[in-house]
Amino acid sequence: MKKQIAVIGLEMHCELKSNSKVFSSARNAYNETPNVNIAPVDMAFPGTLPVVNKKCVADALKMSMALNCTQPEYMYFDRKNYYYPDLPKGYQITQMAAPVGINGKIEIEVNEKLVPVYIHDIHLEEDAASLDHYFDTSTIDYNRAGVPLLELVTEPCLHSAEEAVAFLEHMRDVYKYCDVSEADTKKGQIRCDVNISIMDEDAKEFGTRVEVKNVNSFGGVYDAINYEIKRQSELKEQGRYAEVEQETRRWDEETMATIHMRSKVDAIDYKYFVEPNIPKYKITKEWLEELKQEIPRLHLERKYDYINNYGLSNYDATILVKEREVADYFEECVKLGITPKIAANWITTQILGYTNKYNITIKKIFLTPKRLKDLTDLINDGTISSKQAKDIFFKVLEEEKEIKEYVSSDNAQINNKEELMNIIDTIISNSPGQVEQYRAGKTNLFDYFVGQVMKNTKGKANPVLTKEILNQKLNN
Amino acid sequence: MYLDKSIKELHGLLKKKEVTSETLVKEALAKSHDVEEKYNAFVTILDDAKPTEVTEELLSGIPFGVKDNYSTKDVLSTGSSNTLNNYVPFYTATVVQNLFNKGAIMVNKTALDEFGMGGTGTTCHTGPVLNPWSKKRMCAGSSAGSACAVASGVVPYALGSDTGDSIRKPAAFCGIVGYKPTYGMLSRYGLFPFASSLDHCGVLTRSVEDAAIVVDAMKGKDIHDMTSWDSSNIHLEKALTGDVKGKKLFYIKELVDLENYPHAEKELKEHLANFQKTIELAKSLGIEVEGVSIERNLLNALPAVYVILSCAEATSNMSNLTGIIFGPRGKSDKIMEMMMEHRTKGFSPLIKRRFVIGSYILQKENQERYFKNAQRVRRLIVDEMKKLFATYDGLILPVSSGPAKYFDQNDDTIDENTSILEEHLQIGNFGGFPSITIPNGFINNLPVGVNITGNCYNDEMVLNIAYALESHMDYKGQIAREVE
Numbered sequence: 001m002k003k004q005i006a007v008i009g010l011e012m013h014c015e016l017k018s019n020s021k022v023f024s025s026a027r028n029a030y031n032e033t034p035n036v037n038i039a040p041v042d043m044a045f046p047g048t049l050p051v052v053n054k055k056c057v058a059d060a061l062k063m064s065m066a067l068n069c070t071q072p073e074y075m076y077f078d079r080k081n082y083y084y085p086d087l088p089k090g091y092q093i094t095q096m097a098a099p100v101g102i103n104g105k106i107e108i109e110v111n112e113k114l115v116p117v118y119i120h121d122i123h124l125e126e127d128a129a130s131l132d133h134y135f136d137t138s139t140i141d142y143n144r145a146g147v148p149l150l151e152l153v154t155e156p157c158l159h160s161a162e163e164a165v166a167f168l169e170h171m172r173d174v175y176k177y178c179d180v181s182e183a184d185t186k187k188g189q190i191r192c193d194v195n196i197s198i199m200d201e202d203a204k205e206f207g208t209r210v211e212v213k214n215v216n217s218f219g220g221v222y223d224a225i226n227y228e229i230k231r232q233s234e235l236k237e238q239g240r241y242a243e244v245e246q247e248t249r250r251w252d253e254e255t256m257a258t259i260h261m262r263s264k265v266d267a268i269d270y271k272y273f274v275e276p277n278i279p280k281y282k283i284t285k286e287w288l289e290e291l292k293q294e295i296p297r298l299h300l301e302r303k304y305d306y307i308n309n310y311g312l313s314n315y316d317a318t319i320l321v322k323e324r325e326v327a328d329y330f331e332e333c334v335k336l337g338i339t340p341k342i343a344a345n346w347i348t349t350q351i352l353g354y355t356n357k358y359n360i361t362i363k364k365i366f367l368t369p370k371r372l373k374d375l376t377d378l379i380n381d382g383t384i385s386s387k388q389a390k391d392i393f394f395k396v397l398e399e400e401k402e403i404k405e406y407v408s409s410d411n412a413q414i415n416n417k418e419e420l421m422n423i424i425d426t427i428i429s430n431s432p433g434q435v436e437q438y439r440a441g442k443t444n445l446f447d448y449f450v451g452q453v454m455k456n457t458k459g460k461a462n463p464v465l466t467k468e469i470l471n472q473k474l475n476n
Numbered sequence: 477m478y479l480d481k482s483i484k485e486l487h488g489l490l491k492k493k494e495v496t497s498e499t500l501v502k503e504a505l506a507k508s509h510d511v512e513e514k515y516n517a518f519v520t521i522l523d524d525a526k527p528t529e530v531t532e533e534l535l536s537g538i539p540f541g542v543k544d545n546y547s548t549k550d551v552l553s554t555g556s557s558n559t560l561n562n563y564v565p566f567y568t569a570t571v572v573q574n575l576f577n578k579g580a581i582m583v584n585k586t587a588l589d590e591f592g593m594g595g596t597g598t599t600c601h602t603g604p605v606l607n608p609w610s611k612k613r614m615c616a617g618s619s620a621g622s623a624c625a626v627a628s629g630v631v632p633y634a635l636g637s638d639t640g641d642s643i644r645k646p647a648a649f650c651g652i653v654g655y656k657p658t659y660g661m662l663s664r665y666g667l668f669p670f671a672s673s674l675d676h677c678g679v680l681t682r683s684v685e686d687a688a689i690v691v692d693a694m695k696g697k698d699i700h701d702m703t704s705w706d707s708s709n710i711h712l713e714k715a716l717t718g719d720v721k722g723k724k725l726f727y728i729k730e731l732v733d734l735e736n737y738p739h740a741e742k743e744l745k746e747h748l749a750n751f752q753k754t755i756e757l758a759k760s761l762g763i764e765v766e767g768v769s770i771e772r773n774l775l776n777a778l779p780a781v782y783v784i785l786s787c788a789e790a791t792s793n794m795s796n797l798t799g800i801i802f803g804p805r806g807k808s809d810k811i812m813e814m815m816m817e818h819r820t821k822g823f824s825p826l827i828k829r830r831f832v833i834g835s836y837i838l839q840k841e842n843q844e845r846y847f848k849n850a851q852r853v854r855r856l857i858v859d860e861m862k863k864l865f866a867t868y869d870g871l872i873l874p875v876s877s878g879p880a881k882y883f884d885q886n887d888d889t890i891d892e893n894t895s896i897l898e899e900h901l902q903i904g905n906f907g908g909f910p911s912i913t914i915p916n917g918f919i920n921n922l923p924v925g926v927n928i929t930g931n932c933y934n935d936e937m938v939l940n941i942a943y944a945l946e947s948h949m950d951y952k953g954q955i956a957r958e959v960e
Contacts, residue, residue, distance in 0.1 A: 040566070040567050043801050044796035044801065045547070045565060045566075045567070045796075045801070045802065046547060046553075046555065046560065046563070046565070046668040046669075046796065046797075046802075047546070047547040047565075047569060047664075047665065047666040047667050047668050047669070048665070048666075048700075049664065049665050049700055049701050049702070050702070051699065051700060051701075051702055052702065079792055081791075081792050081795060081838070083795065083798070083812070083815060085798075085800060085811045085812075085815075088796060088800075088801060089795060089796050090792070090794075090795020090796050090798070091792050091795055138811065140800075269839055269840050271791075271792070271835070271838035271839060271840070271843075273788065273789075273792070273838060273843075273847065276671075276672040276673035276789060277672050277701075277702060277703060278702055279702055279703055
C-alpha cells in the first residue's frame with residue numbers, strides 16, 4: 001500500500017461570554033441549578049421573538065477579523081430546521097448564507113514549526129438545551145438554550161491529530177486573548193466535530209469522509225482522529241476501503257472508539273431559510289474599524305516578538321504568552337524599563353509560582369509591574385541582594401506594603417567596607433582554629449567564614465564584598 | 477344597551493357617569509354568551525372580567541375582544557388549535573398589554589381558523605363561526621370570531637391578525653372596518669406566528685375613527701420585536717380630517733373591469749357596480765381615481781407566491797408545537813413519538829396539508845424553484861406597487877367577489893375565474909403596506925366591503941381617505957342583523 005496521508009477538517013463550537021443570551025434577555029452564565037436562566041423565548045413559548053445581542057455580534061466580528069476572514073456587508077441570520085427535544089423552537093437560529101466571516105487564514109505552531117490553517121467560515125448561532133438521560137427518564141435543562149455559540153469551520157487542511165489539537169489549543173488561546181470566551185472544555189464551552197479521511201500520498205482526490213460528532217475534549221479529538229485514521233487505514237490495507245462509508249459517527253469515551261450514528265443517505269435536510277424576525281442590518285466600516293482596535297496582539301505574534309527582539313528562550317516566551325494577562329504584565333514590566341530577561345525570570349519563576357499556588361490571577365497580584373520595577377531597581381543599584389529581593393517579594397505579597405518599606409536601615413544590604421571589615425575581623429579573631437586549618441590548606445573552610453558573616457549580619461552582607469574582604473584577610 | 481356605540485360616545489357617557497364601566501362589562505359578557513350561543517364566536521368568555529377606572533384615556537373602562545392567537549397571561553390562549561387546547565401563557569402580548577395600560581378591559585378571546593391558517597372561520601377547534609348576518613354563511617377568516625363579535629355589538633373593537641387578508645376579509649363579510657397598519661407599527665411579540673414576514677397585528681371596529689383610536693393606543697417600538705419601529709410622530713386619530721381633495725387613488729383594471737369576467741354571475745356584477753359607485757363618491761370628494769393596468773402574470777402569481785411563502789414559514793414557525801413544554805403531551809415512552817403523537821392528533825388536516833407543502837418547498841432541491849422564486853416574485857410585486865405609490869396615494873379595490881359565502885360553498889379552493897379578486901389583499905402583506913377595509917354597501921341584503929391600501933408609513937393618509945368615504949356612506953357603526 002502507498003503511504004497514506006490523513007485529511008482533517010474541524011468544526012469548533014465555542015460558547016461566548018456575555019451578560020445575556022444571544023437572542024434573549026436571560027442570563028448567560030453557567031449555573032448548577034437547572035432551568036433558572038430562562039426567558040420565554042428560550043423555551044419557545046408561542047409568540048416570543050428573538051432579539052439580537054449586539055455584544056455577541058461584535059465579538060463574533062472581532063473573531064472573524066482575528067482569523068483574517070472576510071466580513072459580510074449585511075448581518076442576518078438563518079433558521080436551521082430540525083426536531084429534537086433539546087431544541088425548543090424546532091429550529092436553531094444560525095448563519096448559513098452570510099456568516100460573520102469566510103475565507104480566513106491563520107498560522108499555528110506545531111512542534112515549533114508554523115503551519116497554515118484555512119478557515120472556511122465562522123458564524124454566530126445559539127446553543128441548544130442540555131439533555132441528561134437516566135435509566136428510565138430524561139431531563140432537559142434550558143439554561144444552555146440560547147447561549148451564544150461561535151462555530152468555526154476549517155477547510156480540510158490538517159493532517160494529523162497533533163495538528164488538529166494544536167489548532168484547537170491555538171484557537172482556545174485566541175478566544176481567551178480576545179476575552180470573548182472562557183473557552184473552558186471542562187464546562188463544555190468548547191465542543192468539536194471532526195471530519196477525517198485518508199488518501200494515497202500522491203492522490204489528487206480526497207478519500208471518503210467520515211464525520212465524528214460531539215467530541216468534547218482535546219484529548220478526545222486526538223484519540224478520535226487517530227482511531228479513525230487507524231480504522232480507515234486498516235480497512236484500506238485489507239482491500240476493504242469500500243466499507244468506509246460517508247457517515248456520521250460519534251466518539252465514545254468509554255470504549256475509546258467511534259460508533260456509527262447515521263449514513264449520508266439519512267442526512268438531515270435542515271431546510272435553511274432567512275430568519276424573518278431579525279431585520280438585515282448593514283455592518284459599517286466604522287464599526288468594524290472600532291472593533292478591530294479592540295483586538296489585542298495575539299499570542300503567537302507576541303511570542304516571536306519576545307524571542308526575536310528580547311532574546312528570550314522559546315520556553316520562557318511560551319510560558320509568558322500562554323495567558324494574555326501574563327503577557328500584558330510582562331510587556332508592562334518591559335515598558336517600565338525592567339530588562340526583558342530579568343522580568344521574564346521573575347514572572348516565570350516567582351510570580352507564576354505564587355499565582356499558581358494561591359490560584360489567583362496575575363492581574364490581582366499586589367506586586368504590580370511598577371512594584372517589580374522598584375524591587376529590581378534595588379538589586380541593580382546594589383541596595384539589596386537577589387536573595388533579599390526574594391524575601392522582600394514574599395513579604396510584599398503577604399503584607400501588601402510598598403517595596404521601600406522593606407529597605408530600612410536594619411534590613412538594607414551592608415555595602416560599607418569598613419563596617420564589613422570590622423565584623424570580619426571579629427569573626428577571624430574568634431575562630432583561631434578554623435583560620436589555622438584554612439591556612440594549612442583546608443580551603444573549603446572559606447565558605448564557613450562566608451556563612452559566619454552572613455549569620456552575623458542576618459544575611460545582609462554584600463556577598464561579593466564579603467568574599468573580597470575575606471580573601472584579603474585570610475590569604476594575607 | 478351601550479356597546480353598539482362608538483368609542484368616543486362610550487367615553488363621553490363614562491365621563492359623564494351616565495354609564496359605568498361595570499355596566500359595560502356586564503353587558504359585554506351577557507352579549508358574549510348570547511353571540512356564542514348563536515354564532516360560536518368565542519374560545520373563552522372572561523366572566524370574571526373586572527371594570528376599570530375611567531380616566532382621560534379614550535379606551536379606559538371599555539371592554540374589548542382579543543383573537544385567541546394572542547398570548548394573554550393567565551388566560552387560556554389556544555390559537556383555536558387542539559395542540560394548545562390547555563395552554564395558559566405566563567406573559568401578555570405587547571399590544572394587549574398596551575391596551576391594558578390604557579385601562580381597556582378584555583372580555584373574551586375570539587375563535588379563529590387554526591393559528592390563522594385559513595380564510596373561512598370554519599377550522600377552529602371549537603367549530604365554525606357563523607356569520608351574524610346569516611347563519612348559513614361564513615364570516616371568512618381567520619379573524620372570524622373577532623369580526624362576528626364586533627359586528628354583533630358585543631364589543632366596540634376586537635384584535636385581529638392578518639397574514640393574507642385575515643382581518644380585512646372577515647371585516648368586509650361582516651359589514652365592519654378592518655385595519656392592519658404598516659408592518660412593524662404594532663409589535664408582534666405575543667402574537668402566535670403563522671408566517672412571520674407576512675403577519676400583522678390589527679383591529680376590527682365599526683368605524684375608521686375607532687380603528688385609529690385603538691391602533692394609536694397599541695402602537696410603538698417594542699424591545700421584544702426587532703421589526704417594530706418608532707411611530708411616535710404618527711397620530712392616526714388626529715389625522716382624520718376628512719379633507720381628501722387632490723388625493724390620488726388607483727385601481728387595478730384587470731381586477732375591476734367587468735369585461736374581464738365574461739361569465740360573471742349577478743352577484744359579481746352587482747359587487748363591481750357597487751365598487752364603481754364608491755369610485756364616483758371618491759371623485760365627488762375631490763379624489764382623483766384612475767384605472768391602472770398591471771401585468772396579468774404578476775397578478776396571477778399572487779396566490780402561488782402567498783401559498784409558498786406562508787406555508788414555508790408556517791412549517792418552521794410551528795415546529796415549537798411538540799407538546800413537551802406546553803400543550804397536551806403525547807402519550808409515549810419515546811420522546812420523538814411523543815412529539816409525533818401530539819402533532820398528529822392536534823393539527824387539523826388543512827394545517828397538515830400546509831405543513832407538507834411548506835416542507836416540500838423548503839427542501840434543498842426545491843428551494844430555488846419554489847421558495848427563492850416566490851421571494852423574487854414577491855419583490856417584483858412590491859416594487860411594482862411602490863412605483864405606483866410614487867404617483868398615487870393609495871390603491872382602492874373591492875374586497876372579494878361579493879358578500880359572504882355559504883358554508884356549503886366552501887372547500888377552501890379557489891375559483892379560477894375570480895381567484896385574484898379573492899386574493900389581492902395579500903399585496904398588503906407582501907409589502908407590509910397599511911391597508912383598511914370599510915363597508916361600502918349591500919348585495920342581497922348582505923354587506924360588502926372596499927379596501928384602501930397605501931405605501932408603508934402612510935397610515936394617516938390611508939385612514940383619512942377611508943374616513944372621508946365612510947363619512948359619506950351609511951354604513952358606519954352598523955350592527956349585524958340576521959337577514960336570511
